[in-house]
Amino acid sequence: MSNIPFQAINWDKIERTEHKGETGTAYWQTIQLELDGLRIRKVIYSEGYLADHWCQKGHIVHCLEGNFISEIETGEYNKNT
Template identity: 80%
Template sequence: MNIPFQTIDWDKIKTTEHIGTTGVAYWQTIQLDGLRIRKVIYSENYLADHWCQKGHIVHCLEGEFSSESENGETFKLKKGMTYIVSDDLSSHRSRTVTKATLLIIDGAFLKSNKENQDE
């Protein structure tokens, strides 16, 4: 995949609303071949409505949020912190107490080699 030099003016990117179990997530999404880049704002008291197995690079731009694992672990991320995980290596969901703004990058490059390791 080749991506030519470009800038993203987030003020010009359409916002979509995604209702959580509680709260709302507002997404602005750029979709390229095999790559998705999102600026996401979680409202106060947001809880994702599903456990996600997809891989992500998640960077907290503002506020703070928790990434909860289905196995009971919780990781708190504050402004300036990042987490990284490949596809199928975690079952996780996001939760906030206060508003948080994230940059989330995912795509084919995060495909897990787990299937090959299990053979």
């Protein structure tokens, strides 16, 4: 297991990209670390956003504002507030 390098991130300097979902839009700001392909991403979801795909990777989520529901392909879900 590698250590994640601690650092401050100036999100104002990170490009924002737009990603349409099945409904709504997600706005991503992503940094790529040289650590085993680790990405850190700040995401803003529009109200009613529903992804148009199932992600096969694991995620660690920290909700900064509002709430959301994470659903996995089997139909299980976690409500995050």
